[in-house]
Amino acid sequence: MNHIMELRKLVYTRPLVIPGACELFEETGLTAKHLQLLNVYSGNDFYYKYPHGDKVYNVISAYVCREYRGTLIQDVEEVAALKFxxxxxxxxxxxxxxHPILLEFIASHQS
Structure with missing residues (x-):
């Protein structure tokens, strides 16, 4: 996990795709070969109150990853379940x- 902390130090000096790749690896064990920006989301739909009481208005950069390597490895502290x-x-x-991100992605891939 030390490499994750090193990558996080670069967040403000690198494109948004690096934190996206970092989160993918940290939470799933998968390494993205390529990430494509789906959209950037913010606003009231992205307000969330965590079970421990923290309140946030998320700004989310969502990516589509079609090519990756590795095997699914669940980070049990951040992910309740992990599967395709x-x-x-x-x-x-x-x-x-x-939820709204998934709905947009699904709508854009329906025929």
Whole structure:
């Protein structure tokens, strides 16, 4: 995990894609070969109150990753469950600020 901390020091001097790749690896064990920006989200739909009481208005840069390497490894402190799923079978229980992002992604990939 030390390499994650080193990458995080670069956040303000590198493009947003580096923190995106960092989070992907930290939470899933996967390394992105390429990330494509889906959209940047903010506003009231992205307000969240964490179970421990912290309140945040998230600004989220969401990426699509179609090419990666590695094996799924769950960070048990940050991720409740980790698996791939079909777009027509999205889990009902996901992090609330991520719900509108998934809906947009699914809508953009329906025929």
């Amino acid at each position: 799923f079909r777009l027509d079978n999205v889990p009902g229980r996901i992090n609330p600020p991520e």
